Amino acid sequence: MEFDFLSPVNDELLDEIKSLNPQTIGANIRLHTDRSGIPELEGVNVAIFGVRENRRAERPENKPDFSNLRKQFYGLFPGNWKLKLADLGDIEPGATVEDTYFAVQNLVESLIKQDIIPIILGGGQDLIYAQYRAYDNLDQMVNLVNIDKRFDLGDAEKMISNQSYVGKIVVDQPYNLFNYSAVGYQTYFNSQDEIELMERLFFEAYRLGEVTSDIALMEPIFRSANIVGMDLGAIDSAAMNSAYFNSPNGFNGREICALSRYAGISDKVSSFGVYEYQGNLGDLANMLVAQIIWYFIEGVNYRTNENTISAKKEFTKYQVPIDDEILVFFKSPVSGRWWIEIPFLSNVNTKLKRHTLLPCSEEDYLEACNQVIPERWYKAKRKNEV
Incomplete structure (x- = not known):
């Protein structure tokens, strides 16, 4: 696979891995390194990669650095998994944001065609647009589930941003979107115009309180999804221990991990993105994001293949x-x-x-x-x- 736009996992992390327990994820995952290049993907089930793009986010100066997140994730022990994992490194920002979208689109499409589920770690959530466009040549209508406090419909006439990508998905050809579901929205972050537009388009929207009162009712929503995206801003600030995510309301750690597991266990979900990772988050936030990824993979491992x-x-x-x-x-x-x-x-x-x-x-x-x-x-x- 020729993807020369991917940069390898940094050497400091490789030194960390050498000191890990041999049963941890880091000691068993296939890595893209400077010395060995992109790993062999034969037999790989799940591939992780970062996208250090956030020029269309609210704070574009906070370029994401996933090193500490990887350190936390590599140190976790896998469940009783039969899966092979790979870390492909990072996509660096292109000359333009559209260049980055093109790289993400091509990589996601290639992995899906190889029956490998990509986990995308991204900066601005506008990257979901590139994740969605990867399905253009796969000849299928897709269902998109977004875990977010906002609908992110925005104005489709304006430039795409981390709060307006869904509008672009709806109006831009080719039309692949069958359904859009917003999980965990908070009314005060969404205009009445957007709420009414969700109704007119027959899209689905589930308020934060509705979801947290019985989180198991969300399982069918994820079971019909092909694409799942998660905005880290949907998590309450206390759980992230970060001033960047400045909302006192949101999902707690257990709830967001449960939703991640529902996404993983769905037979249809073929790509999963975690977005709005800004700068280099603290240890608590990185551990939570690492566990979100862990629970998604745990779900994938226990798929029942009832979609046949x-x-x-x-x-x-x-x-x-x-x-x-x-x-x-x-x-x-x-x-x-x-x-x-x-x-x-x-x-x-x-x-x-x-x-x-x-x-x-x-x-x-x-x-x-x-x-x-x-x-x-x-x-x-x-x-x-x-």
Whole structure:
């Protein structure tokens, strides 16, 4: 793989690794080093790389440095994983921000084509745009889940920034986006215009309090995602112990790690980005981000591959008549997870080629039995019709 825009892990970290317990992640991960170059990716399941780009962030002078984050992550012990990991080093900022986007897009696309899940450590969250564009040549509609206090829709007519990339994703061709879900938004950080636009586009939005009151209800949201992005600003400042993230409200350490694990365990998620890493965060923040990455990989390790046609043949089917509709639910006998069918409209030009199973919860099935149509099904069906 020729990616000469990647810079290696620095030599000081290599010296640190030599002193680690031989069972730690750092002693077993394949590394991009100055001496040996980019590692062999045959058999690798998850590849981590940093992107030191933040020119479109609020504080562009705080160029991210992931050295201490790597030190914290390498020192962790893996779970009972069957996965092979690689650290590809960092993408340095290009001559223009668009050059950086191009590098990220190409690297993510290449890794996905090799069945390797990229974990992107990034500066400005506008890098999600490049993560999304990596799917342009993969011939599929994608669902994007964003863990963030803001929707980041912004003004699509203006230059892309870390708070306006979703608008660009919606309006720029090619159109690959089927659904956008915002997890953990806080109303006072979002204008009413943006809240109303989310409704008009049939996108999904879950308030911070709604998520934290029963975090397990978010599992189906991540199960339908292809791309997951996380803004570190969604975490409360106390958990990060950093003045940069200046919001007293947000997810705590346990909650953000639970969401990360849901992202990892989803059979569909093929790329994961952690953004708004600024400068060189303190030890506590770096340890939390290291654990966020750890929980994502832990989730990947325990995937059940229920997204295959053969697995779906084993599902138990339930039909629920509501008014003039018949809702079709499926339940996995292995994991106990639920799905609901979105019917394909043959007269509509869409990349949804067949009946699509939308992840849902048992509560959705029970509500349907009480003649209440699940909101996620309604929004997905409406998006298929427009």
